[in-house]
Amino acid sequence: MTKTVLNGRLAFAAVMLVGLILPAVFERHMVDLLVYAGLYTIAGLGVGLLLGQCGIVNLAQALFYGIGAYASAYSTVTLGWSPWSGILLGIAISVAVALVIGFPLLRLHGFFLALATLAAGTIGTIFFFEWDWLTGGTLGIGGLPPLSVLGFEFNSPARFYYLVWAVVIILLVLSSNLVSGRPGLAMRALRDSAPAAEVMAVNIHAIRTKIFALSAGLGALAGSLFAHYSTYVSVESFTVQRSIVFLLIPVIAGARSIWGTVAGALFVTFVPELLSGFGDAHQMLFGIMLVLVVTLMPDGLAGIPARVARRFAR
Amino acid sequence: MSLGKRIFFGAPALAMALIGASAAAEPVRIGALLSTTGGLAGLGIPQRDGVLLAQKLINANGGVGGEPLEILMEDDGSNPDAAMTKVNTLVHSQGVKAIVGPTGIAQTVAIGSVTQPLNIPVLAFTGIGPAVENARNCVFHMTPAQGLNARALLSYAKEIGAKRVGVLHDSGYGQVIWGVMSKLGDEFGVEFVQVEKFELSASDATAQAAKVKASEPDAVIVLSSLATPFRNLRQVGLTAPIISVHGTATYEIVKAMGDAADNIVHAEFLIAEDPLPYQVEFVAEFQKEYGRLPKHFEAAGYDAVMATVAALKRASSNAAPDALCQEVRTPYQGAFAQYDFTAKDLGGLTLSSFSYSLLTKGKFSRLPFKASQ
Numbered sequence: 001m002t003k004t005v006l007n008g009r010l011a012f013a014a015v016m017l018v019g020l021i022l023p024a025v026f027e028r029h030m031v032d033l034l035v036y037a038g039l040y041t042i043a044g045l046g047v048g049l050l051l052g053q054c055g056i057v058n059l060a061q062a063l064f065y066g067i068g069a070y071a072s073a074y075s076t077v078t079l080g081w082s083p084w085s086g087i088l089l090g091i092a093i094s095v096a097v098a099l100v101i102g103f104p105l106l107r108l109h110g111f112f113l114a115l116a117t118l119a120a121g122t123i124g125t126i127f128f129f130e131w132d133w134l135t136g137g138t139l140g141i142g143g144l145p146p147l148s149v150l151g152f153e154f155n156s157p158a159r160f161y162y163l164v165w166a167v168v169i170i171l172l173v174l175s176s177n178l179v180s181g182r183p184g185l186a187m188r189a190l191r192d193s194a195p196a197a198e199v200m201a202v203n204i205h206a207i208r209t210k211i212f213a214l215s216a217g218l219g220a221l222a223g224s225l226f227a228h229y230s231t232y233v234s235v236e237s238f239t240v241q242r243s244i245v246f247l248l249i250p251v252i253a254g255a256r257s258i259w260g261t262v263a264g265a266l267f268v269t270f271v272p273e274l275l276s277g278f279g280d281a282h283q284m285l286f287g288i289m290l291v292l293v294v295t296l297m298p299d300g301l302a303g304i305p306a307r308v309a310r311r312f313a314r
Numbered sequence: 315m316s317l318g319k320r321i322f323f324g325a326p327a328l329a330m331a332l333i334g335a336s337a338a339a340e341p342v343r344i345g346a347l348l349s350t351t352g353g354l355a356g357l358g359i360p361q362r363d364g365v366l367l368a369q370k371l372i373n374a375n376g377g378v379g380g381e382p383l384e385i386l387m388e389d390d391g392s393n394p395d396a397a398m399t400k401v402n403t404l405v406h407s408q409g410v411k412a413i414v415g416p417t418g419i420a421q422t423v424a425i426g427s428v429t430q431p432l433n434i435p436v437l438a439f440t441g442i443g444p445a446v447e448n449a450r451n452c453v454f455h456m457t458p459a460q461g462l463n464a465r466a467l468l469s470y471a472k473e474i475g476a477k478r479v480g481v482l483h484d485s486g487y488g489q490v491i492w493g494v495m496s497k498l499g500d501e502f503g504v505e506f507v508q509v510e511k512f513e514l515s516a517s518d519a520t521a522q523a524a525k526v527k528a529s530e531p532d533a534v535i536v537l538s539s540l541a542t543p544f545r546n547l548r549q550v551g552l553t554a555p556i557i558s559v560h561g562t563a564t565y566e567i568v569k570a571m572g573d574a575a576d577n578i579v580h581a582e583f584l585i586a587e588d589p590l591p592y593q594v595e596f597v598a599e600f601q602k603e604y605g606r607l608p609k610h611f612e613a614a615g616y617d618a619v620m621a622t623v624a625a626l627k628r629a630s631s632n633a634a635p636d637a638l639c640q641e642v643r644t645p646y647q648g649a650f651a652q653y654d655f656t657a658k659d660l661g662g663l664t665l666s667s668f669s670y671s672l673l674t675k676g677k678f679s680r681l682p683f684k685a686s687q
Contacts, residue, residue, distance in 0.1 A: 028406035032399055129485055138490050140394070142423045142446035157402070231427040232446075234394050234420040273399070276389065283351075 019165060023158035031157040033269050035229060038164035041265040043222035044249030045175060045258070046215030051247070052255035053179055054211055055191040056106070057114035061246040063124030064094040064216040066238030068223030073141040073233045074134060083147050087224040091217045098216030099209065106208045121243045128235040140234030147228045160229050167225070168262070171218065175258045187211065219246075252293055253300045260302025267293075267301065341384035342377070342411060342631045344622055345404035347425065348615075349417035352392025353514070356539065356566060357611050358417040361439055362387065364615025365414060367603050372623055378631050383623060386410060390421055397421035401428050411626060411638060412437065414618035419443045419487070426450045433636040435625070437618035439611070442659045452639040454621075455661035456614045456650065458560075458668075464495035466581040466668045467535050467557050468502040469685035474555060480531035481509040482522055482547065488537035491559060495537075507531050512543065520546045527552045538562065541570035548574035555579060564609050568676050578673045579681065583610035583650050585671045588680045596649035610650050617648030621655075 023031045043065055050056040071090030075081040081089075105116045128135050135141065146155035147163065154160045178184055189197035190204045198204055227233045245268050253264030271289060275282040297303055346365050349358035369385045377383050386408050390397035397416055404410045405428060412435040416422050422438040423446065429436050430450045441459030442448070458466070471479055483492045489511065499506055508529035510522035523546035526534055533554050536543050539561035547556060560582040562568070568575045586607035589597045596616055600608040625641035626633070633641070645662070646653045654662025665685040671678040 029399065029403040032402045036395070036399070129489075132489070132493070136444060137493075138420065138486050139444045140420050140423060142427070142444055230395065230398050230424060232394065232398075232420075232424040234424070236393055236420055237395055276391075 023161050028157055031161050033273060035157050035160050035164055037262075037265045037269040038161070038168050039222045039226050039229070040246070040249060040269055041168050041262050042164075042171060042225070043219045043246050044253075044265050044268075045171060045261045046218035047246045048250030048253070048255060048258070048261050048264075049175060049179075049187075049211055049218075050215050051250050052257070053184065053187040053191060054208055056208065056212070057117065057247065058212070058215060059114060059118040059240065059243045059247060060101075060121035060124065061215070061219045062238045062240065062242040063121045064098065064219030065223035065226070065242065065246070066124060066128055066233075066235075067094045067097065068220030069227040069233045069238065070128070070135050070141070070223075071220070072224040072227040073136075073144055076145055076228075077141055077143055083145060083228055087221065090220040090224045094216040094220035095213045098213040102209045102212040102216075106205060106212060118240065118243075121240050125235065125239050128238055135233075135235060138235065140232060142232040144227055144231045144233070146231065147225075154228075164225060164229075167221075172259055172261070179258060183207070248290065251300070252290070254297075254302035255300070257300065257302035260300055263301035341382040342626060343384050343386055343408060344619065345401075345408065345410035345413040345415075346385050346387045346619075347390055347397060347400055347404065347413055347415040347421070348387070349392040349421070350389045352390075354392040354417045356564065357439070357561070358389070358392070358415075360564065360609065360611035361415070361417060361615035363604060364600075364608065364612035364617075365619050367600055367612075368616045368619035368623075370603070371599060372619070378623055378626050381631055383619075385414075385619070390416060390418075392418060392421075394418070394420040394424040397425050398428065401425040405429065405432065405434060410434075411631070411633075411635070412622045412642075414615070414622060415439060419490075422453065423447060426453045429453070433634075433639045435622065435635070435639045435642045437622060437642070439614050439618070441661065441663075451643075451660070452635075453660065454642060454655050455659060455663075456618055456648075456653070458661070458663045459659055460491045461494045462663060462665065463491050463559055463581070464498055465502075466665055466685055467537075467559060468495065468498055468504060469665060470557050470579060470581060470670060470683060471504055471533050471535065472502045473683050473685075474533065476531070476533035476555070477503060477505060478507045478530070478532045479504050480526035480529050480534040480554075481506055481537065482519065482526050482534060482543045483509070483511055483537035484514050484516075484540060484543075485511055486514045487539060487561065488559075491537045495535075512538075514540075516542065518546065519543050520549060523547045523552070524550045533557055535559075536562070539567070541567050541572075541574075544571045544578060545574045557581070560610060563671065563678070564611065565607070565676070568673060575673050575676055580671050580673070580678070581668050581685075582671055582678075583667065583669060584608065584613050585669055585678045585680045587678055590669070592647055592652075593649050613648065613650040617646070617650050617653070621646045621648065621653070 043061055047058050047061050050058045068090035071093055072086035075086035075089055076083055101120055108116050146153045154163045186202045186207055189202055194204055248268055249264035252267050253260035272286050275285045348362050350362055369383055372383045388400040390400050414437045417439050419440040422440045423443055433452050436453045437456055439456050441457050442455050508526045510526050512519035512522050519542055527550045531554055534556050536558045556578045558578055558580050563580040563582040584593055586597045625638055629638045629641040643655050651663055651667040668685055670681040670683045672681055
């Protein structure tokens, strides 16, 4: 084992240890924000896979996030299903929708594809508003049951924290494996030079569609978990603005970094909260901070350790 | 007196003074969760003004049983997710006794899942909403439910003999009220001849307004909190009476209506130009503090704090949440209206709570009509 690998594992173990004790140390409000950061990491991971590995800008993630949330809400509150069934239903519907809309949309490229996903997200928000027999419209759906395993309910921020971050770590490991394997090579090939990848017998359209469906599934999972955490869903949580937040996560983190997604999610969760004390000016300040991060850190927050290491190596 | 004697007599006195000061400085905390930014800011900001006025008056009159009242103000940005985060802060970190707000119905339903299990009283600026709220007996409602709003508007339409009614509503709260109103036509002898919807974000609803006008209605009911539909209805030349829900009965929205603001009837609660006897004191205090007239959103903010403090005084400032919740559950004469928090909808507003006003050059004047059950 090389020294670098050993240091990396020690750092990972230290982070895990700190993560384990955070709910005991932090106030409930902070734990609540960490839960949201975990949920946003899952949704942002999907957007990051598309952006960082395939070069696709996805502005429709709130659509899949919403499908997951509403599938969970409707199946548990109206149909009386178990929460876990609702989560699976949400993922299945989202993946199906992603395949149906992704097949034609993903033939587009660049700005046109970004605009097409924006349109899909906007249409989704309108459907959430209009189909009030299903979504509750403006009133939303309340009274979702908390998730539980063998009678143990995840009904507080501290309990939900451990659930959501366990899911986050599993997904990050799986995504890292995906990216470092053959599919990852193919994705990067099509991102860097689609014609060259095609010459190498990479089925560009199939890969883009599969990753889009995977991203949708992650969005739906995040939405379902969000629904059971907040026990209430309304259309205001699934607007295009939320899609932009999900896109910001990999942009801030450094789009090509899988584990950096966590830093991006922490940024979009905590910074607006810290700035909220400035009242109406807080959105402007958040915008300024975004510009600073993107301008001063082209590799995103995930690039900071490498920068620091380079500086010390001089 | 020698130095030793000074210390001997002075130290206990100083200690007592410090203890007294620290006890006096310990305030009674209430959370105010409002939408002062975002889409609902037009309602949340006036509510905040009413809340702050109540706090000032209470503290000027001895506080809550001698303890100062501290209101911890949080802005949810008109977003239910943010409301959840903020309410967790207020309840678990700040230890508030009760919460006034939220401004929006989505936020109210959302935070109820946090406050209800703890029996923390919430005095929300919304009417009772979806079925899940029926089981929440510590979430009180300071404004009318959708069904009551719909009935108040149709009562006036019936009063003026309008049988063919057009409806122009937005895709947000307007759609919610329309959902109830659409089932009440027969009860009030009204036919809805044209119903048009526009998006909340729309800057123009001329096409929808033209369709409503083309249906030649006896009156048009507008269900929105925006000035846009009123301007558009007048632009297409509508001369039929316009009846509006109370959401647009604010001086800011009326100003935004421009010339279109004339001859609009609002089913509302506080006509500050001609207040009811129980509203006179609030109107005078508000005008003295802010130099302008209040409307019912300011009154609701004021009432929510006053009703909470009245309950705190009855229950004692260190009462357990369920005891405080029980004390809120009583009739209360507010500046907005006479509440009955023992009612099934935990607000107790009725059709007779409404006043009807006519807009003339940006001023509201009281109409003699009163709706009855």
